[in-house]
Amino acid sequence: DAKTTQPTSMDCAEGRAANLPCNHSTISGNEYVYWYRQIHSQGPQYIIHGLKNNETNEMASLIITEDRKSSTLILPHATLRDTAVYYCIVRAPNSGYALNFGKGTSLLVTP
């Protein structure tokens, strides 16, 4: 699986949009971009994934650049409960392989 690069930490004010970047310049054509988050002392929570089109669900939006070398996860109105470590992972879904977690971005949402 291609590696990803994320900032170590970010802050965001409550109610504002949180934009979390991820670089995946070596992504392959059959690899999707997945985002998970892990709130302290819990298992990772699936957020969203995409191949090349922008995606939106009830939790977040995913913007993937046209060359697919980077993406941004957007939490439109961050709340205190969104404080977590966010992981960007690229994976070919039919590979049968597990998700390989890097260090992720620690997002702190402040009042």
Next chain:
Amino acid sequence: GAVVSQHPSWVICKSGTSVKIECRSLDFQATTMFWYRQFPKQSLMLMATSNEGSKATYEQGVEKDKFLINHASLTLSTLTVTSAHPEDSSFYICSATHRASGNTIYFGEGSWLTVV
């Protein structure tokens, strides 16, 4: 999304004893499940891949005789930590592949193991 459940959420055991952690896919069948371990302030480390009806595939450095994985049904995988020692104290997390959502992987809540 799909639901994956682990039990117990936390367990304390004495050094030298064995402890079993269960991972269930509640509303779907999972031919493949994965087991991870996470130490404080570190990221998740893959321990093994569990395929229903076959032997688990362990990552390098993970002792297969110490961490016994059984995936006897399409909804249940178990991890048994045998002869546990304090250094095995960790957060153990399982995950399962959900075919209906394009092989998206969902995670359990995790199990805290403390060996005293």
